[in-house]
Amino acid sequence: MTDPSTPPPKVPDASRRSERSRRAILDAALELVGESGFAKLTIEAIAARAGVGKQTIYRWWPSKAAVLFEACVPEGIDPASIELPDTGDIVADLKTVLRATVDDLNDARLDAPTRALTAETANDPELGRALTEKVLEPQLQAYVRRLRAAQEAGQVDPDIDLRIALELLVGPLFHRWQTRTLPLTHAYADTVVDLALRGMTPRPS
Amino acid sequence: MTDPSTPPPKVPDASRRSERSRRAILDAALELVGESGFAKLTIEAIAARAGVGKQTIYRWWPSKAAVLFEACVPEGIDPASIELPDTGDIVADLKTVLRATVDDLNDARLDAPTRALTAETANDPELGRALTEKVLEPQLQAYVRRLRAAQEAGQVDPDIDLRIALELLVGPLFHRWQTRTLPLTHAYADTVVDLALRGMTPRPS
Amino acid sequence: MTDPSTPPPKVPDASRRSERSRRAILDAALELVGESGFAKLTIEAIAARAGVGKQTIYRWWPSKAAVLFEACVPEGIDPASIELPDTGDIVADLKTVLRATVDDLNDARLDAPTRALTAETANDPELGRALTEKVLEPQLQAYVRRLRAAQEAGQVDPDIDLRIALELLVGPLFHRWQTRTLPLTHAYADTVVDLALRGMTPRPS
Amino acid sequence: MTDPSTPPPKVPDASRRSERSRRAILDAALELVGESGFAKLTIEAIAARAGVGKQTIYRWWPSKAAVLFEACVPEGIDPASIELPDTGDIVADLKTVLRATVDDLNDARLDAPTRALTAETANDPELGRALTEKVLEPQLQAYVRRLRAAQEAGQVDPDIDLRIALELLVGPLFHRWQTRTLPLTHAYADTVVDLALRGMTPRPS
């Protein structure tokens, strides 16, 4: 028996949803956030640019952050499928990955929406949870898997907490990106990997 | 010779400023951000709570972020005066400091405004610059000074880039705080210090 | 030769029309206008109450006023069949009729929809025309016929313009109903008839 | 002791009201209702035409009907000051007045807003009351006063209920105007007066 005091929230029928409108909305959101930033992004502007009624946005998304989230993170990609390269050389592999991350963070097209979403998590915990679960954790877990392989290959001290090890790698990059204190470069990525890994080498027994 | 097309921006006379109003505004801003978060913080609400006209806020601050910034970071503290402890034991000293940082980040009173300001830097570069310059860099420079002392004492490899070394310490903490992936604990701070420092010990030549 | 630029207006096939739906719609409209008034009457609400798709209403009626009109004025009654009583005593007959009119206007069930339709004629001239032609004029013509009979019977001055005579009778009632200035009573109807008829008695030549 | 559950409705300070805005709003409302009718009259359109924020309308008027009401009925006219002419000849005086009324009702500038306001009273009883009290009743009372003078002068039967007598005069005009059945002319006004007054002449005792 359901609660009679709160009538059903009228969930719309997803099977009748217009894919044309959905795509137009997501594209418009990405365009607009690139042009003017998240603060000036409004639902009305998205609707106008997409040639869509506002209600069509409110029907399917709870906030402009949710729209942007879906625009940035296309659903349907399997989180478990994310895998770091494994050439057998943990240091080289991590440098490859962190250099790619640096390139992504320096990409102007990705920078604006990513910063916007990250910032919005401060006001919107629900968004934060979604972002962590759908995007961040899958990537971090890939790091953990790669580090575990290195551990098993004897390249990393077996006593190390891999979760913290990973944070030693990505934390510094994230910190520089977030604070804009100094530029993010490949050389920086390399140095972080070298320094972090030096502390993880197996101790001579 | 000044531009005649733009009349003087009417800088108000700071000497006549009402300290009562200033304090009331800052206090009201802090209260409100604690109660409802930054998103629901409005200039009108601050003015109403402080018993102040809106213009009194607009006269002295350019944005609600600037108000909050001043509320959180009382001016008049000398950035150069920030100093990390130096007992001679770099590991112990860093653990002391990072534990204190963990405590601060876990303090509910500081959490909301700090997150709000951090998030707002994504939309307000001017605020970001101020935060970096007045708050962040002074602290980071204190780390650099303490690490340099350790280097000179032979506890840290002289080849290490201290700026990056510092980021290996604070980056992980900042990352956890920002992403809320796992709890921030003293044990975590200790492990980060241990792991980071292991990579910085002088190499046996 | 038809205009090729305007395609046929797609007149639906009336023979396949669902009588069930038609009745449900008309009943729902009457119910709703009684419950909440014309202003809050919406096509959506009628459709929902009638268990009918909105399109089924739009297919057959041009506006909510048209629905209400058909609900109030069942088609198929012969306008010429309306007849005032004729006992030979014009004063008594008019009092009978105006008292009945007063009763109708005081009937709460009829009041709301009638007022709504009357008011809507200000915005919807088409509706006004329909109302006049189908409802109002047939009744007024009945008055004219009855007054003419009285004229021929020597009870009314032959020089009188009967159209205006009739308006002297119904105008005051309509005015009071519309303006709600004073209550509509049988006594009022009687006085109006007495007063109006006094001016119409054949002059002593 | 006042009700603590309902905070004061924040009545705005009338002394600071902008007369410029007020006039612009009333003018815009009159223009728009003349152009497109009351149904298509929107607060947004009024605000746009008047070059005014919507809130400035909502601050001072409860509905678009109230705006139109004030636009049509400039406040500050003393209801008691309305007086019908008194040349001593009641028939001639009434014809003068009703002819003027006919002219007003045929004036296109007054027609649209007057019809709109009249129609709106069906949905908005508060408006109806205001209209009756501020506009209608003062005029009707003037009729009553003039008829009473005629009564005292021996031109009207002392037994007549003057309130009903007045309705016999204005009711027919109102009815024709409202139903648009036949044109409103001076000749019509004259005939109504003649017919109605014939029934009011003093009976030969």
Add this chain to the structure above:
DNA sequence: ACGTAATCGAGACGGTACGTCAGGTCTTTGT
């Protein structure tokens, strides 16, 4: 001691965007 000039509380103003609602059209899915 007194003008006078600036700040102050207050809040009306022209605006922008909000999130909701209803209108009327179009499309999909039975029956």
Add this chain to the structure above:
DNA sequence: ACAAAGACCTGACGTACCGTCTCGATTACGT
């Protein structure tokens, strides 16, 4: 083929704040 259902685009609603402006009423100097 028509009816139900309901998603869609449109546009107005009434509200919340924005940042600017104007209004007396305090202040706090500089004569």
